[in-house]
Amino acid sequence: MNLAVIGTGYVGLVSGVCFTLGGNHVICVDKDEEKIARLGQMKSPIYEPGIEALIEMNLKEGRLKFSSDLRESVRLSDIVILAVGTPSLPNGEADLQYIESAAADIGRAMEGYKIIMTKSTVPVGTNEKIRQIIAAHTGYPFDIVSAPEFLREGSAIQDTLHPDRVIIGLDNPALEPVMRELHQGFTENIVVTDIRSAEMIKYASNAFLATKISFINEIANICEKVGADVTEVAEGMGLDRRIGSSFLQAGIGYGGSCFPKDTKALIQIAGNVDYEFKLLKSVVEVNQGQRFMILAKLHESIGSLQGATIGIWGLAFKPNTDDVRESPAREIIEALVKEGAHVKVYDPIAADNFRKQYDHPLIHWCAVPEEAGTGSDAVCLLTDWAVFKDIDLHLLAAGMRKPILIDGRNVYSKEQIEGTGLEYYSVGRPRMGGLSGLSPSVAGAV
Incomplete structure (x- = not known):
């Protein structure tokens, strides 16, 4: 044709x-x-x-x-x-x-x-x-x-x-x-x-997938408080064929060009016919708050961010794309800059796109991922690019001012973290690593 x-x-x-x-x-x-x-x-x-x-x-x-x-x-x-x-x-x-x-x-x-x-x-x-x-x-x-x-x-x-x-x-x-x-x-x-059902199928599908993501992130937040491991919880849930394992990866929330746009649009579609989509409103609210979990863990581990140096790994909303639309990295970096932190960022593909949309004198653009960790008080992994999975974590810790790694995508296993000297925070899993690099007050608190 x-x-x-x-x-x-x-x-x-x-x-x-x-x-x-x-x-x-x-x-x-x-x-x-x-x-x-x-x-x-x-x-x-x-x-x-x-x-x-x-x-x-x-x-x-x-x-x-x-x-x-x-x-x-x-x-x-x-x-x-x-x-x-x-x-x-x-x-x-x-x-x-x-x-x-x-x-x-x-x-x-x-x-x-x-x-x-x-x-x-x-x-x-x-x-x-x-x-x-x-x-x-x-x-x-x-x-x-x-x-x-x-x-x-x-x-x-x-x-x-x-x-x-x-x-x-x-x-x-x-x-x-x-x-x-x-x-x-x-x-x-x-x-x-029929045509109207086809139009609705697209929105309903994306809204449901967004709901799964926000749901597992809520479960992750509870897991942290009760001492459970969300990766094991998600695995056990996903084996149920009625649930399935896809979109049950806890992290810092969804982004990109579809889920944020389509969930908001479906809420408006419902509102236009006098129906309040309460569940989907909560999905959006949970997702918006989840990305700021990174900041909470930074404050927990190093205290004030004024004058601190924070490494950022990943700017795209997901790996294998240069799309930075609705990426959690944008709001996280803006918040860090607002608090007076120096930010060292690296992304293998999306850095140019991100820089066109947002730049600041407190941001340093790194050529390799290790550069973002050198002299930093913490490194935050925001996009689970494959390149980050192969980083030598021992060398990373040795080059940091404070060896703190905050993993917003649960990339690393316990075996990878043990013996590195890193104080490791993830999403919905028990804290791993030693206390080296924490201030005395924080170390005493934990």
Whole structure:
């Protein structure tokens, strides 16, 4: 088939590239001409393992093109895929200005029948609004399909090519064979629903996963007070098939472009129909507070942060991505700077993106992870990149002013910590290590 994908962010670029692997011809469209030029040179605007190799292969084989000409791209396509951003407004609602603008542009560009497939995450009822906008700008027939994405940054290609399921929302049954053919080879698990249910499935799925994360973080906080180990608790829970082990890793909370945005949007969707989503409000509240657990442990271990030097490992909201949107690191570092701490930061991929959004004279940007620990009063691990798992902890402790390691992702085991000289704090697990490096008052208290 001939596809035009409007938007070259995570969803649009990954979807467009992956659809070429089914033998389709895809034009990825974006208003940003500089981005389009970079993509034409096989340089991805996002960090996603494997994406540039797929771009290069499909450009050379003629199945993939990049363009800033929406009109021509729509004219040449059978299916037009909407994959533009829907960021949060200050009140938590999804900002639909980009998708509404794209819908109007599509309507003006149409010169015949088209299938309009929405992959952007949109509130219930948005596809009907898209239908009205397109109809206001064209006299040609078209159909609307809702096909929300469920990819994870860092494994987006794998998730697109081998999804757990594909959700197709439509109101014209004649489109079902076309949609099944488009997704042929990805999965046989295709669920066909009405459009509003498809829109709701995306929000409900992300809200439930966010709830699992906040739940296990609450359990972790209780574990610390009663002397249990949340990793063992989560393992025992996850073996129950009704619960499952995914998203039961305690830490400093979720971030990124989806969970924070979608949970807030679903709360607003409920509010717009006079329903108070009490559970989801608590999920958001728990997640917001969880990241400041890092600061509480810093105060517990070293006292005042004024003039202290704190190393930070990880700026991306998760490993294998350069995405720093809603990353816990942002609020943690801002709080450290506000308290007068000097902050030494390292991230293998996301440092440049983070620095564009937030920089400060008290922040020192490190070239290697060990540099963040040298002369520091504590190191805080915020993103569980693989590089941090291979650090020589003995050398880390030897180079620190106070050998305190606060692990916000529970990366290290008891065996790795023993004998290093580190005073080790994690999330929902008993404290490990010796008391070396603590002030006398703190050491006496513990």
